[in-house]
């Protein structure tokens with residue numbers, strides 16, 4: 001899904017704002033799409049909001065095959081961006097139910113309209129101020145960075161590695177993944193999660209089968225301390241936490257092993273390790 005989002009944002013700079021608006025205004029809102037069946041959509045959205053979301057998605061899905069694909073992609077992108085806002089959930093940064101949130105039944109239409117207007121303004125800015133860059137091609141690769149063999153060498157590598165604690169990216173983005181058909185059941189969601197750098201909500205089996213290729217004294221020391229703290233507390237959500245932590249460093253080591261040799265001499269590797 002992230003590949004779709006990045007690709008759509010990077011490669012739709014030449015879309016005519018006028019054409020986007022025409023397609024959006026002519027969406028046929030008489031055919032409903034189905035909310036993802038494997039998610040608890042009835043719990044996540046109020047009944048009225050859900051009906052309107054299904055109408056909006058139905059309108060996008062029933063666009064004629066001759067419609068400019070970049071416009072279809074931008075509309076799906078806009079649609080995905082409003083889902084959590086119109087739901088009963090909030091991201092802070094983890095996805096969870098909000099007791100105080102109230103959403104008007106027409107919010108899907110109002111927010112979708114706002115988002116499309118915002119995209120139109122962005123396209124106008126790009127086309128007025130960055131005209132020379134419009135045809136610059138960006139390549140987005142969908143791959144596991146623990147395994148991906150880069151064919152080029154790079155001047156600059158930037159990454160913000162995943163959080164290990166309390167942020168399960170798949171759980172956090174399952175609503176968008178479901179509605180955009182990037183996952184059709186829980187098994188597919190689990191498969192995505194298992195291929196990612198580990199988080200503390202991963203399946204127990206994955207940790208049981210973990211065979212490290214990397215360790216050092218300080219990792220072993222951290223593991224011993226975690227083990228001691230778990231014993232002191234008597235009970236902890238994840239008894240296998242020392243191994244989850246080990247796997248996190250092991251996974252990141254695998255990423256570095258693939259990336260570092262591909263940095264050019266005097267190149268830079270920028271890694272975000274914390275936000276103050």
Ligand SMILES: C[S@@+](CC[C@H](N)C(=O)[O-])C[C@H]1O[C@@H](n2cnc3c(N)ncnc32)[C@H](O)[C@@H]1O
Pocket residue numbers: 002143144145146159160161162163169195196197
């Ligand atoms: C802290 S976020 C950074 C997100 C990104 N910089 C952004 O601004 O959207 C970490 C990202 O790493 C991704 N990730 C986790 N494991 C990965 C893997 N094995 N290969 C590639 N990406 C992975 C997660 O899906 C998540 O989107």
